[in-house]
Amino acid sequence: MKKDEINRNPALDEETLSTQPIFEGKIITLQVDTVKLPDGNTATREVVKHPGAVAVLALNNNKMLVVEQYRQPMHRTEVEIPAGKLDKGEDPLAAAGRELQEETGFHSGELKLLKSFYTSPGFADEIIHLYVTDNAQPGDMALDEDEFLEVSELTLEEAYQYIADGRIADAKTMMAVYAWHLYTLTGQWH
Structure with missing residues (x-):
């Protein structure tokens, strides 16, 4: 099993439908993702992106x-x-x-x-x-x-x-x- 497959459970995966950039700073960016949930409904996820x-x-x-x-x-x-x-x-x-x-x-x-x-x-x-x-x-x-x-x-x-x-x-x-x-x-x- 590959390392990136260890933390995968396809029954819980969310599919990203769209991404809306909100803020881009020196260190972080903020985006709002619209996702398709495992049950077919949609939801939004606020995501902070960081370089590590x-x-x-x-x-x-x-x-x-x-x-x-x-x-x-x-x-x-x-x-x-x-x-x-x-x-x-x-x-x-x-x-x-x-x-x-x-x-x-x-x-x-x-x-x-x-x-x-x-x-x-x-x-x-x-x-x-x-x-x-x-x-x-x-x-x-x-x-x-x-x-x-x-x-x-x-x-x-x-x-x-x-x-x-x-x-x-x-x-x-x-x-x-x-x-x-x-x-x-x-x-x-x-």
Whole structure:
């Protein structure tokens, strides 16, 4: 069975009848699709199109590198692992190395893909490729001109406390913390 057939159930497929573009921005586009449902009726689906992103669980001396930055949709700062969107045609591995260096100043020649996952499949096609390195080396940051953040390092215990306190509230960073914890228990990245 091919990989793209694994998540197919033809009895549940929806056929796209038309697509109406609504908005095209720098990062996302929004469209409304009219679909034919399995029972023959039609419905609309609001879809956010996204180029994809990368995130890096980077460990330095058994501490996780994180960045704190303001997130406008939530009107507050968030503590997150380094991450960013893919440029058009960019290889996710190269993007992961780029984002790690740009946001933290650290670099690593040993990035390993942990997992790729969809952030909100009910309305968006954004996929995040989560990489890990336990060999992060310090260097120089290269932030974008509109990017303001602070870099710090957390122990596993501190990361769990940040989750409990709500300072870490995004899925990619929580997933990274849980993967790191599992690694400490098994010695393997899952």
